[in-house]
Amino acid sequence: MTELSPPRYNSSMSETRAVDPDLQQVRAKIDSLDRQIIQLIAERQKWVMRASSLKKDESAVRAPDRVEQVITKARTLASDAQASPDVVEATYRGMIDAFISLELDHHRNH
Numbered sequence: 001m002t003e004l005s006p007p008r009y010n011s012s013m014s015e016t017r018a019v020d021p022d023l024q025q026v027r028a029k030i031d032s033l034d035r036q037i038i039q040l041i042a043e044r045q046k047w048v049m050r051a052s053s054l055k056k057d058e059s060a061v062r063a064p065d066r067v068e069q070v071i072t073k074a075r076t077l078a079s080d081a082q083a084s085p086d087v088v089e090a091t092y093r094g095m096i097d098a099f100i101s102l103e104l105d106h107h108r109n110h
């Protein structure tokens, strides 16, 4: 005879538990901002790829001096906007690294 075992709890089930309504509202705001941020990243990507098409080689693609200029500017803008400069720098470094990979991929395969 097969024994019925109780349903197992797994980590994904915790996501279906009732979430505090205030937290739900705050998360809806974060979700809405994410939609806006991603639209802007998409627009930025188009211009990054346009810059990429004007470059001759991989060292021009990486442009480390330009990366540092962008980061310095982003830290100042973050400060002015009451955002954490460290969070903005980490975000920008991750984003720029990913864009460089996209540019390199495009250069190697096109």
Ligand SMILES: C=C(O[C@@H]1C=C(C(=O)O)C=C[C@H]1O)C(=O)O
Pocket: 047, 048, 049, 051, 052, 060, 061, 062, 063, 064, 066, 067, 070, 095, 096, 099, 100, 103
């Ligand atoms: C878009 C460029 O290419 C790369 C991507 C950058 C960026 O995402 O801001 C900056 C410098 C380069 O590493 C560029 O040279 O301007």
